[in-house]
Amino acid sequence: MASIKLRAKLAGDTTTVKALVSHPMETGMRKDKKTGKVIPANFIQEVICEHNGNAVMTALWGAAVSKNPYLSFKFKGAKKGETVKLSWSDNNGKSDSADVKVS
């Protein structure tokens, strides 16, 4: 399942990681306009980004992160060709991961 678009780009000694995840990010407070029923909450709670097996960034998200969430951060210490891995898990226990080589 390719729910993640991931980029890691090295400039100087800083690697910028950008990720785009396709996920509905339902708050659990919205109602279906046709049926009037509440749409159950479905949102990513945790995103972990690893470089060489070390977690460089762990994001804890609430339902207030936008649909199809975007995420970017920077870290030092990676070299070109090394692998950056990003994985997410949501409140329903679903998860996915992707990895990319630093370019």
Place this chain on the structure above:
Amino acid sequence: MTSIKRRTLLKGTVAAGIISSAGLLIPKQVLAKWPSSAFEAKDVETAITGVAGSSEMSDSTDIAIKAPDIAENGAVVPVSITSGMSDIESISIIAAKNGNPLAASFILGKGAEGFVSTRIKMGKTSDVVAVVKAGGKLYTAKKEVKVTIGGCGG
């Protein structure tokens, strides 16, 4: 969107939130990775305490919040936080007037720089508050974002 319906809906979730958080308090859980008490908190202080362990903060000029002055669509408000502080442990983003103010918290590991960027939903015009935990202390900065269409309802 009928705002009355929305109010009752919010009240319902408040009650549910209290029940579930009471349940959490009794058997002191091993600090779960995802701090539900912080994300379900209804006020900014509780949210910050839940995610950062304290709500004692000092204002800092070394935190830059990049967010639009006016967000046309509250469902997608791009927010970037940059800080030049050293030993940053975490950066949290809070939309002060959202039903659940805490939007996201980023725990930075070794080598990570004081920069995070994401997009959040905002129900109405309010301050976007950044809380940076560095060296065990909390620093904060805020920026007002005007929202013309709320992003928390349907």
